[in-house]
Amino acid sequence: MADDDHSELPTVLVLRRCPFIALLEPKCSQKFNLLKAWDSPLPQDQFLTTHARSVQALLSSGNGPPITAQILQFLPSLKLVVTNSTGLDHVDLAECRRRGIAVANAAKVFAEDVADTAVGLFIDVMRKVSASNRYVRGGLWACRGDYPLGSKIGGKKVGIVGLGSIGLEVAMRLEAFGCSVSYNSRSKKPSLSYQFYSNVCELAADSDALIICCGLTEETHHMINKEVLSALGREGVIVNVGRGAIIDEKEMVECLVGGEIGGAGLDVFENEPNVPKELFSLDNVVLSPHQAIVTHEAFVDLGELVTGNLEAFFSNKPLLSPAVIN
Amino acid sequence: MDSIGVLLPIPMSPYLEQELEKRFNLLKLWTAPHKTQFIKDHATSIRAIVGNASAGADAELIDSLPKLEIVASYSVGIDKVDLKYCKEKGVRVTNTPDVLTEDVADIAIGLSLAVMRRLCESDRYVRSGLWKKGDYKLTTKFTGKTVGIIGMGRIGKAVAKRAEAFSCPIAYFSRSGKPDLKYKYYPTVVELASNCDVLVVVCPLTEETRHIINREVMNALGPKGVLINIGRGPHVDEPELVSALLEGRLGGAGLDVYQNEPEVPEELFGLENVVLLPHVGSGTVETRNAMADLVIGNLEAHFLNKPLLTPVV
Numbered sequence: 001m002a003d004d005d006h007s008e009l010p011t012v013l014v015l016r017r018c019p020f021i022a023l024l025e026p027k028c029s030q031k032f033n034l035l036k037a038w039d040s041p042l043p044q045d046q047f048l049t050t051h052a053r054s055v056q057a058l059l060s061s062g063n064g065p066p067i068t069a070q071i072l073q074f075l076p077s078l079k080l081v082v083t084n085s086t087g088l089d090h091v092d093l094a095e096c097r098r099r100g101i102a103v104a105n106a107a108k109v110f111a112e113d114v115a116d117t118a119v120g121l122f123i124d125v126m127r128k129v130s131a132s133n134r135y136v137r138g139g140l141w142a143c144r145g146d147y148p149l150g151s152k153i154g155g156k157k158v159g160i161v162g163l164g165s166i167g168l169e170v171a172m173r174l175e176a177f178g179c180s181v182s183y184n185s186r187s188k189k190p191s192l193s194y195q196f197y198s199n200v201c202e203l204a205a206d207s208d209a210l211i212i213c214c215g216l217t218e219e220t221h222h223m224i225n226k227e228v229l230s231a232l233g234r235e236g237v238i239v240n241v242g243r244g245a246i247i248d249e250k251e252m253v254e255c256l257v258g259g260e261i262g263g264a265g266l267d268v269f270e271n272e273p274n275v276p277k278e279l280f281s282l283d284n285v286v287l288s289p290h291q292a293i294v295t296h297e298a299f300v301d302l303g304e305l306v307t308g309n310l311e312a313f314f315s316n317k318p319l320l321s322p323a324v325i326n
Numbered sequence: 327m328d329s330i331g332v333l334l335p336i337p338m339s340p341y342l343e344q345e346l347e348k349r350f351n352l353l354k355l356w357t358a359p360h361k362t363q364f365i366k367d368h369a370t371s372i373r374a375i376v377g378n379a380s381a382g383a384d385a386e387l388i389d390s391l392p393k394l395e396i397v398a399s400y401s402v403g404i405d406k407v408d409l410k411y412c413k414e415k416g417v418r419v420t421n422t423p424d425v426l427t428e429d430v431a432d433i434a435i436g437l438s439l440a441v442m443r444r445l446c447e448s449d450r451y452v453r454s455g456l457w458k459k460g461d462y463k464l465t466t467k468f469t470g471k472t473v474g475i476i477g478m479g480r481i482g483k484a485v486a487k488r489a490e491a492f493s494c495p496i497a498y499f500s501r502s503g504k505p506d507l508k509y510k511y512y513p514t515v516v517e518l519a520s521n522c523d524v525l526v527v528v529c530p531l532t533e534e535t536r537h538i539i540n541r542e543v544m545n546a547l548g549p550k551g552v553l554i555n556i557g558r559g560p561h562v563d564e565p566e567l568v569s570a571l572l573e574g575r576l577g578g579a580g581l582d583v584y585q586n587e588p589e590v591p592e593e594l595f596g597l598e599n600v601v602l603l604p605h606v607g608s609g610t611v612e613t614r615n616a617m618a619d620l621v622i623g624n625l626e627a628h629f630l631n632k633p634l635l636t637p638v639v
Contacts (some may be wrong), residue, residue, distance in 0.1 A: 021507030051424030112469040129436050130446045136602040137595045141588040151608040154428040273457040280453045287452040289462045297467035
């Protein structure tokens with residue numbers, strides 16, 4: 001059966017199939033025995049009880065399922081969770097800490113790709129790239145004339161919410177466009193010259209655009225609320241490459257529909273893949289299907305990092321990208 | 327100055343028109359039922375033309391306006407103005423450099439990201455409800471790709487500066503190498519195209535640079551290469567571009583300009599690796615106002631016998 005050592009390869013549990021796992025499998029299955037919960041006719045709990053009691057490592061996807069205390073109960077030998085995401089909001093970190101389970105995440109491996117998406121969405125909203133591309137493809141340029149003017153990026157004040165590895169990459173890029181960068185983060189970063197705001201509402205009030213690059217935690221849940229959006233203002237633009245739930249989505253949709261903020265570029269939503277349909281008719285909104293990390297190059301790099309973390313674990317070496325869980 | 331006739335061939339900007347009307351006798355050519363007659367009727371009072379990327383001043387128009395002293399273009403590219411003839415006839419020419427440099431460079435990067443990361447296509451994917459059925463596919467990373475730039479003037483340098491922030495190595499082709507630039511120079515466009523991932527066209531349109539992007543260059547850029555045109559439509563052999571894209575010999579294209587605007591080859595409409603913009607390079611409220619101010623400033627300087635602000639001829 002699956003967890004008898006019919007091969008000498010160490011076993012890694014995977015709960016649900018996803019594109020990333022599928023891409024990783026050829027390389028991974030040469031080094032590890034992938035124990036696939038979804039492949040079994042048994043319901044998950046039963047499968048885990050029957051086959052996963054001696055499993056030491058779990059490969060998790062940021063898309064789910066969440067690694068809850070309940071699931072961890074069925075994995076008494078588990079010592080490592082490796083996730084393909086930077087975000088850890090889908091892992092019960094407190095329970096992992098309690099059980100002495102190490103967690104490795106994707107760290108900075110696709111910070112550049114996420115930053116590229118954030119900047120791409122920002123330029124798109126400000127300069128109406130997707131909207132005017134639609135206009136041309138609809139044959140409207142010839143009969144209706146020039147498309148309405150966009151908004152200049154140079155000289156704008158951009159507030160970055162969360163100045164971790166992704167936020168820093170965004171900041172570096174926007175500086176080259178002549179934007180002035182400020183930020184809000186859990187703590188000030190004294191080595192950086194960007195202006196720090198301890199209060200996200202004050203940051204919004206002083207910014208022409210907000211770019212959300214932070215992780216989702218209890219503190220950041222719905223942090224971008226009506227107050228912050230009002231402070232951002234009628235001309236203000238918001239870009240989200242963090243997690244949907246960092247923004248109060250219902251409020252944001254109302255603000256966009258009511259013209260209370262200027263526009264939005266969104267890669268993440270509260271209830272993916274569902275996107276509020278009110279947004280579909282708005283030309284000042286650009287929608288992206290949570291694909292900030294989905295490039296060939298990112299997947300190759302991520303594959304190497306995930307495999308590297310698993311190899312390190314099974315050979316008692318330090319993890320390549322341990323997440324700090326406190 | 328309000329008796330000075332200024333000819334405006336096509337509508338360009340309400341703000342520009344308003345400012346011109348305050349100062350001059352603005353003659354709006356597009357409102358005339360018979361354009362040739364209109365020109366004849368006003369020939370003795372027209373001392374200036376305001377042109378732009380689509381409407382300039384050719385020899386025929388210059389000859390029909392014996393009192394013409396200056397052509398002030400609401401654009402930086404002045405390929406529609408017969409510069410040689412203006413020089414011969416002593417007609418001054420001005421354009422709008424610098425004020426639009428950043429906006430045009432921003433669009434070059436915006437187009438590169440939109441094509442490589444399929445931003446417009448995946449926006450369409452979400453809006454059509456397809457995301458509920460499955461994830462969008464893998465796209466291509468932009469950071470770290472080699473960006474080749476044709477034309478290292480103000481805008482070319484601004485594109486390079488932005489691309490460098492994405493860790494893109496920069497290479498370029500120019501009429502002559504610029505030794506003070508730290509980027510890699512290639513003596514031919516084909517060599518540049520063979521050695522870059524994204525090729526940006528941003529040089530002036532002249533007889534020499536017409537069709538600078540031809541079949542050979544597109545083949546050299548290749549099935550993974552992306553062409554970004556923020557120069558002028560005629561820089562690119564457009565029918566060749568269409569077939570290169572349809573046949574997969576070229577990886578993708580981001581276009582802001584076309585052979586015969588506002589016509590855009592419809593064969594491109596169905597391609598997911600193409601982004602099509604309606605000549606919006608300088609199209610922001612702030613920049614168009616700054617361009618208008620520069621046009622007004624040049625005209626005022628001329629008619630007050632002061633040095634022109636941004637003369638070309």
